[in-house]
Amino acid sequence: MQRIGVFVCWCGSNIAATVDVEAVAEALSHEPGVVFSANYQYMCSEAGQNLIKDAIRDHQLTGVVICSCSPRMHEQTFRKTAAAAGLNPYMVEIANIREQCSWIHKDKAAGTEKAIILGRAAVAKVHLNAPLVAGESPVTKRALVIGGGIAGIQTALDIADAGFEVDIVEKEPTIGGKMTQLDKTFPTLDCAACILTPKMVDCAQDERIHIYAYSEVEKVEGFVGNFTVTIKKKARFVDETKCTGCGLCTEKCPQKKVPNLFNLGLDTRRAIYIPFAQAVPKVATIDADYCNMLKNGKCGVCAKVCTAGAIDYKQTDQHIEEKYGAIVVATGYNPIKLDSFEEYAYAQSPDVVTSLEFERLTNAAGPTGGTLLRPSDGKHPHTIVFVQCVGSRDTSGCGKPYCSKICCMYTAKHAMLTRDKYPDTEVYVFYIDVRTPGKNFDEFYRRAVEEYGVHYIKGMVGKVAPQADGTLMVQASDLISNEQLHISADMVVLAAAIEPDKSARPLATMLTASMDTNDFFTEAHPKLRPVESPTAGIFLSGACQGPKDIPETVAQAGAAASKVIGLLSKNKLTGNPCVARSDEMLCNGCSSCEKVCPYGAISYEDKEFRMPNRTVAIRRVAKVNPAVCQGCGACTVACPSGAMDLLGFSNRQIMAEVDAICK
């Protein structure tokens, strides 16, 4: 039997005015197990806390009930008070007789009666409380950033700047991501490479940052503070430690007909390549799908010309195991495939391009050297039609239901730059809405319309039809003047919706991080914890969490880094002791609990049980990792046998409260 002390607070007149505190203390003193009952003006004051401490010592209390304000207000205070007097802090329960009683009831008799019932429920609960100790686990002071675009780069730089080791895993041969393919950036029009490549170099030079380029995450085990990750370093058939990046091999390779993916297939490259001049690491990679030597053993030119002896045709995939305390997902986005949008003739005409292709066609390092030329005949286009929302805000099922957020601004940028460089070109933009909520965004868009004379037309393009003369007939409707338009264009640029990278879904499974129906990673809280995944120790950076432009991405990357730094700067993690626990004697191993756990805190093991007649049975039973469990209790109800229970809010405790209230 517990020895329980009850402490009824007046809260000045806040409680005492509508609840007879003396009557409450008196009534509760007769409850079973209650050996001490007192009331005091301000229980949270130092004097009040001393009253509690003294009573714990003098009466050898094993449980404490405080009838006071909301536990959201002072539960922590009173837990600390109890701990100071040598009582386990989880032996304290609060009966909320202020916010949920004295403040809402004018009738003193009713308020007093209710306060007694609430106190009784708390006493009934304390009877079943058990001392709880928060678990501790060590923290590996190293972070992993998955994805080496601007989001991953910024996160890694910020973490390294705080003094922690950080690894970047990038699936492409170089870090840099989508931003390396952009020409200028809105709304300031500075060149993407000029602001990005210095950061890439910083990553390469920072000794706390290790870049695993051309690598993928293969397996993730463990939990917050203690992840073990297997990284697959794909064979690039070039020894990274020897290659100097001189590029001689990429000039001598006889296989010239390889689509250049960096330029989105708008031109070709060799079978051995460096994606672009500022690549980090600046190391050549052999494309095994095209290399004659790897395919049929006939060639070997690159090995002959390489003075560093870096070419290694026998190289194989390497598997590296590393330990991390925190993992940041920065897997970014891709434009959607436009196969299901036949009306825009993307597959039929080379002059119908995506906006990202348009970036390459205007980039000085692109296939046209920065001069805007039609892909079909290399001539200067005189009429360009931009189509927005291609697959965005699309509920037809072909595209995505969400707004891709960046298209309005980059389309304004494309239109403005085209008019600036080629004033003889007519530029039309078809839009559903123009969305420009950002610093200097609307001003930017208005300049495109007002100063550069871009024709913005509210309406959707119905069809793009390639004509015999090489032009494109654009049929569209102008919703404002309510008329059908037919525009003979030289080029059509499609602002394709963006979607999370395809690697995100399998990665989410490995990380037990949740995703929404669009495969964007879910935040721990949409407003208050926007850079954390619900799974502890997993953080989100950039467009993997939702469509974002560069400034927002960098801001989120920094925020994710600061959360990681906060985690890594701890030597030990103290868990919430109110976690789920499975009684293995009752567990069926049915996996229901695991399915509803949002944190991946539950795993299974085959365990031997001694059975009657000296036999042994092996049963599959659930185990909760207390460092990962956040204590929601979803599993406790999913469990049919009642094996799963929640410490601090156990089935018996809640039923005891129910009984006390209903009595």
Added chain:
Amino acid sequence: MQVNEGFKPTIVAFCCNWCSYAGADLAGTNRLQYPADVKIIRVPCSCRVNPLFILRAFQRGADGVILCGCHPGDCHYTTGNYYARRRMTLLFSMLDYLGIERERTRVEWVSAAEGVKFAATMNDFVSTVTALGENKRLEDLRCKAN
């Protein structure tokens, strides 16, 4: 609605710690009145509420049981209230199927900012249950005798 004079129902309200319990606190802070018949039990999440608890409450003499949680999409634990929603939908439907007055059970989503909604919900629920009168169909007479 007909009012049962003199009948004071026993109402158990399960409130999730992060939204609805905070909403109840806000109702208190704003001094919004609702009948003292409502007694709140704090749970971490609406998904912690086992159908057994609800039946237990009726067994021990509750006249109405209400479960309050974060709005769908706002769960502190991301998904808890989605599971609670399915469980309670099916449970309430089953109680109704057995002829237990369906107005005695309710789920309401109340955010931490919705003190007004909390108080209004409780006022409405208490008057509904008061009009129904004592719970006769799912009571345990042995518990009443004590």
Added chain:
Amino acid sequence: MQSQLIERAKALLADGTVDRVLGWKAGEFAYDMTPALFSSAQELDEGFAYDAFCGANLSKYLVKESRKGGRVLAFLKPCDTYSMNQLLKEHRILRENVYLIGVPCQGKTDVETLRALGITSITAARQEGEDLVVETLYGQRRIPLAEAMAERCKACKGKKHMIYDERIGEEGELENPDRFGQVAALEAMSSEERFAFWRGELSRCIRCNACRNVCPACTCEQCVFDNPASGVDNKAAATSFEENMFHIIRAFHVAGRCTDCGECSRVCPQRIPLHLLNRKFIKDINTFYGEYQAGEEAEGRTPLTAYTEGDVEPSVVYTKGGND
């Protein structure tokens, strides 16, 4: 058919594929066909039976049998395979330790159904074409099988096996019977009428636990009703509340996992239509969350361990069925 099953079982015993066989054998009377284990050809010859009374679903027995070492052969009727899949989904059966033979089924009868048709003192029964031929002390009775079938078989989900290692007989077809007519009729009643109906039914419960013990979804290591620490344990239903409570919780615990095999109603000595509780949940699940058949697959989530953001609100209950 029976001899075909025996021959196949003997062959599998002989070649070492399995070391025992789970099937049916006659009990004291011809009509109480009982699940039984056989470990030799001789035992099979002496006892194994498969006829119109072999309604018992053998899948639940594999929870224990698959953990005993060796490999056990089990014969599963089409509807039993749903339970099998569901148990595999819940990791209750070790797949590698069982060998499953799908057996055909034209529908089963039971002694209670025959008694209701006025046939008593049964000594034997056999199937002849579409008819059931029953030998009784008062002579032979021949009735169409469709008439003699147990209630649950009239709402058969189909003759297709969901899982097997080998199948005897042709592959069957799925059927789409109306299983929810009675549930809908109850829903259409007033709350008072429903209450009266269920009190009439559930008050007859003697808490023999037969429904729980036979249910292939009820395989808990320890049932909450038997666990003194659960806070809800009780052995006998002392009050109307406890009668309700046991059946509500049992139905809820199997909701989304119940394959609608109908064993609960078959074994109830009080003839309480317990399947109408389970079917209510199945009907609601189908209506609210989309068609779902437990045991169709051996993997995946059940409706209660899944959700969608747009699920109906519990208030849907106030707006449907009943008229008060």
